[in-house]
Amino acid sequence: MGVKEVFERAKSVEIERSHHTSNKEETHQSDLPGQGAPGLAPVPALYEAPPRSDITLEEYMFYAQVQREQEKLYGAAGVAVEANAPHGSGYLTDAKEKKPSSEDASQHSQGGVQAGVAKPQVNNTDASTFDQLDGLSDTEKESRNAHRAIKTATWVAIFYLITTDILGPYGAPYAMSQNGYVTGNVMYIVMGFCAWWCGILLWKLFMQLDSARYPVKTYGDLGERVVGSWMRWLFNALQTLQLIINVGLLCLTNGQALSQVISGAPGNANLCFSVCVVIFSLIGMAFAQVQTFRGLGFAASTAVYQNIAIVIISMAAIIKYGPYIAGAQASYGNDYPYNNQPVMTSAFVSYDITQKVNGLMNMVFAYGGAMIFPELMAEMRRPMDFWKGMIGAQALICTVYLVYANVVYAYQGQYVLGQSYNGIAKYSFQTVCNMLAILSGTIAAALYGNVGLKVVYVNTVQAVFKGPALNTPRGRVIWASISVVYWALAFVIASSIPQVQTISGLIAAIAIMNFSYSFPFMLALIFYIKRDAMQGDVAYAPGYPALRQDTWRQWSRWQRGLFGGHYEIGGIVIPSILIKVVLLFMTLGSYTLSGLGMYGSGESIKEVFDSTAAATSFGCAAPV
Known part of the structure; x- marks a missing residue:
């Protein structure tokens, strides 16, 4: 299925959703000129109702790591989105069926997975063939694939x-x-x-x-x-x-x-x-x-x-x-x-x-x-x-x-x-x-x-x-x-x-x-504290809840969040607490x-x- 068919199919799915789904599933777009693929109609699925609130930060970060590795291997959005690239119902259907060869890589601007390249691992998961959309409904998969198809801006x-x-x-x-x-x-x-x-x-x-x-x-x-x-x-x-x-x-x-x-x-x-x-x-x-x-x-x-x-x-x-x-x-x-x-x-x-x-x-x-x-x-x-x-x-x-x-x-x-x-x-x-x-x-x-x-x-x-x-x-x-x-x-x-x-x-x-x-500044400070506090926690695995060794009611987690982590700029290691103090100072200064x-x-x-x-x-x- 080509990009044109993906857009047409996304349109029909969106129309069907507006008549047969609940309000939580209804979506629509922000048609900002200049965004998306030139000459192609934007997919009407850019704004969605607020997502589920039970998803943990560990889960978001795991899938983000997989996403970045897949982008390195297959190009934009995990899989190449050139005009002739196949798009199956699954997220990496084409990647599973046929790994891009070195000859294929020369035909795509972002290259492919060449022979001898080590498969990237994320929390003991093979990111090269991991299907991010596994477990989602068909409607949700269509929405995600439609969004992926418009990720073409350079x-x-x-x-x-x-x-x-x-x-x-x-x-x-x-x-x-x-x-x-x-x-x-x-x-x-x-x-x-x-x-x-x-x-x-x-x-x-x-x-x-x-x-x-x-x-x-x-x-x-x-x-x-x-x-x-x-x-x-x-x-x-x-x-x-x-x-x-x-x-x-x-x-x-x-x-x-x-x-x-x-x-x-x-x-x-x-x-x-x-x-x-x-x-x-x-x-x-x-x-x-x-x-x-x-x-x-x-x-x-x-x-x-x-x-x-x-x-x-x-x-x-x-x-x-x-x-x-x-x-x-x-x-x-x-x-x-x-x-x-x-x-x-x-x-x-x-x-x-x-x-x-x-x-x-x-x-x-x-x-x-x-x-x-x-x-x-x-x-x-x-x-x-x-x-x-x-x-x-x-x-x-x-x-x-x-x-x-x-x-x-x-x-x-x-x-x-x-x-x-x-x-x-x-x-x-x-x-x-x-x-x-x-x-x-x-x-x-x-x-x-x-x-x-x-x-x-x-x-x-x-x-x-x-x-x-x-x-x-x-x-x-x-x-x-x-x-x-x-x-x-x-x-x-x-x-x-x-x-x-x-x-x-x-x-x-x-x-x-x-x-x-x-x-x-504020979001970066809070994120770094939460991320560094994960040191020592059990690595996240898809389908399982996040397993933490302590809670924010205990000083041990705050201690790791404030003083943990590794920051290196130009080969120079900077103490974690120093980075966070600077971010705190900039946050308070900005609000002031x-x-x-x-x-x-x-x-x-x-x-x-x-x-x-x-x-x-x-x-x-x-x-x-």
Whole structure:
């Protein structure tokens, strides 16, 4: 059976499941453009109801070890998934019937098992022929095989996806202006390094917990397996909050861009700012009625080039025409302390702590993309290569941020706006950047809204209220109703806090800071303690419960968890407790910074509304 047949069969199985299975078995997809195999329809089985809670960490880790060994032997997902590769009903049917020869290996990009290669062993189990799906129902096997079939993304594709999702340097100059050259550059590099570090930690957790039998598909899966089911619900709630505020922020920036284009046009044209935000909220409601976004795949893939075009055009225009003082006055007020002064820059600035923290939260927002890293790894042909794409993307993103922030701050100083392209003094260049930003922002808002709605639908409608599958007539009606409420809430968020720099700082403090920094450090710390405590336990065997020599109520297990384990970096052995102390320090520091960011953002929002020239909630005056 070829890949095409697998996709068709998966579709028919999913339709049948929606009519004949319980709500716990109903699944549906997140159709993110750019993910999955080019030209192939995504399999509708990416989101599932929460898995069983009785599975132990030892079982997850055993199957993950088997998975990694099978990937080394047979290519992606344990067995090659090239167009002509056979896929039987069993997970390794083709591997059992015929081991790939050296001649076969030359025909497959990932190679095969050649003669003389030792068979890998995992807990005295031959990983080369072990069937991970043994004991699952036929429906579950179909679902797992369908998911395995779409694991085709390469590390190069991951590089583009991460860059497309994260790269958005328009708030970088504002963050630099709130901290100064020295503090701003140092913090951008430090935050970039920490973002890379946390990406590596998420990758390591994925590699030790993901398998064909128990695939990791979302951030919540990692939280549940390391901590418990309550952590999945916390992650899902924060993810929903982040996505809806993200959607509101995009409606706000698009409305701000549209208002600026209209008000700057020849004549006396004008449109109420809140109406501009309403327009994009209504567009979002219309897009939300389309449950998949395969048609937007090409447009979404061009977002990175649109961003680069805006960066180049805005830098050139700002260098030539200088600051847009009228826009700064509209945003910060005529009583702004540095108003009507020459452009001023500084290595260090004397703003109060709340403004500096809000600038720092904008830096956090700039690197906020770790929430989707597990989803990206879940679609990779070789997840072990994720680090290549992630490091390359983070290096490019950090470089662009530093160059853009320094150049714009140097030429605009204290007049930098929250969205830098809004601060172009020449209307023609300002309009070009605004229109490009509206196009990319509309696509991004549609995607975030789609993902956010599916998170709400799966975890609320299906998991809590036992509602119907999304692809049923009743499911589509419920979806349409929820989408209207969802985008209405996004409008309320955007219009109630009509300042880009403050709302981006707020969402960074509440969710992005934690998903990108706090949670990876915390999950890694807890996982390493639990993993190292397994020393001395009976090795896990499939079909048998985990046998532990003691419990967490005994100091002996804590002792092994804290001081056990072996860590070696570059041939240097590092004490286990030192690694865990560092992770604990970073976890507490991240949570502290998150709390400080919430306070700083709240104070910044208060100051904005106290300003006489600031745009008011649900008002007609534009922020710029």
